[in-house]
Amino acid sequence: MTHIPGIVITGASGRMGQMLIKTVTDSDQARLVGVVERKGHDWIGQDVGKAMGGQAVGVTVTDDPLEAFSQAQAVIDFTAPEATLEFAALAAQARCVHVIGTTGMSDEQIAALEPASRHAVIVRAGNMSLGVNLLVQLTKKVAAALDEDFDIEVIEGHHHHKVDAPSGTALMLGEAAAEGRGVNLADVSDRGRDGITGARKRGDIGFHAIRGGDIVGEHDVLFAAPGERIVLRHLATDRAIFARGALKAALWGQGKAPGQYDMVDVLGL
Ligand SMILES: NC(=O)C1=CN([C@@H]2O[C@H](COP(=O)(O)OP(=O)(O)OC[C@H]3O[C@@H](n4cnc5c(N)ncnc54)[C@H](OP(=O)(O)O)[C@@H]3O)[C@@H](O)[C@H]2O)C=CC1
Numbered sequence: 001m002t003h004i005p006g007i008v009i010t011g012a013s014g015r016m017g018q019m020l021i022k023t024v025t026d027s028d029q030a031r032l033v034g035v036v037e038r039k040g041h042d043w044i045g046q047d048v049g050k051a052m053g054g055q056a057v058g059v060t061v062t063d064d065p066l067e068a069f070s071q072a073q074a075v076i077d078f079t080a081p082e083a084t085l086e087f088a089a090l091a092a093q094a095r096c097v098h099v100i101g102t103t104g105m106s107d108e109q110i111a112a113l114e115p116a117s118r119h120a121v122i123v124r125a126g127n128m129s130l131g132v133n134l135l136v137q138l139t140k141k142v143a144a145a146l147d148e149d150f151d152i153e154v155i156e157g158h159h160h161h162k163v164d165a166p167s168g169t170a171l172m173l174g175e176a177a178a179e180g181r182g183v184n185l186a187d188v189s190d191r192g193r194d195g196i197t198g199a200r201k202r203g204d205i206g207f208h209a210i211r212g213g214d215i216v217g218e219h220d221v222l223f224a225a226p227g228e229r230i231v232l233r234h235l236a237t238d239r240a241i242f243a244r245g246a247l248k249a250a251l252w253g254q255g256k257a258p259g260q261y262d263m264v265d266v267l268g269l
Pocket residue numbers: 010011012013014015016017037038041078079080082083100101102103104125126127128129168242
């Protein structure tokens with residue numbers, strides 16, 4: 001009989017937490033074995049299906065992540081940077097695959113994942129959708145084919161609750177453009193112009209963030225030259241695309257060697 005991996009979802013009551021719970025309970029390739037919320041949350045002790053306003057699913061919301069992780073083969077975590085660092089150490093202790101969708105992590109926070117990745121598989125991506133990861137590859141190719149006559153700008157839009165900018169996806173796209181061009185993103189990045197900025201510097205990669213309403217996630221990579229423009233665009237209209245990608249990553253990570261991976265590895269792009 002094939003082994004069906006048990007999955008824990010952190011940040012259970014969040015927008016992505018709820019989408020992930022639905023995706024895992026609907027899947028016949030994985031079992032929901034735990035859901036975690038922070039201490040004091042009013043969902044603690046309730047059946048998560050009922051807490052979400054539906055039928056009971058037989059999984060009680062806990063505030064004890066290590067206890068939950070020790071029953072599981074994978075943890076899917078779309079929360080916040082400080083929480084993700086704490087969960088990484090616990091997932092490594094429980095030898096669970098840790099799928100990280102959390103964005104807004106600083107370079108120092110990303111570096112702090114290294115000890116956990118010596119003991120467990122970490123799959124981390126600022127965007128888990130197939131479409132965006134394909135767009136990342138296309139961006140790299142287009143940037144490699146064009147010279148600096150083409151100004152590159154990454155424009156992203158998200159709902160008004162989003163706390164980080166540029167989005168994790170925008171940064172993935174910017175990194176891909178820089179890699180295609182053979183430059184270091186940190187040397188050419190120009191974020192959110194305002195005031196008398198002076199003329200655009202040749203070779204810069206610009207970032208702009210729109211926040212409004214319930215936009216799920218929209219990303220354009222603009223290549224603009226005198227006389228012509230190319231726009232690569234991804235529009236997310238349903239958070240299920242991120243949850244499906246995250247579940248795929250959790251399954252893919254089973255039996256892999258400890259280390260850090262991304263969705264390009266998972267999707268084989
Ligand atoms: N990689 C990808 O494909 C995608 C990534 N994301 C990213 O996922 C993250 C979550 O997004 P979203 O679901 O919209 O956000 P929400 O604010 O809706 O949910 C975040 C959840 O994390 C919990 N949380 C936050 N801080 C802590 C903490 N310190 N300890 C324990 N739990 C905590 C929150 O609990 P509480 O309510 O109690 O604060 C909440 O349940 C963001 O970083 C977002 O950018 C989103 C979509 C796709």
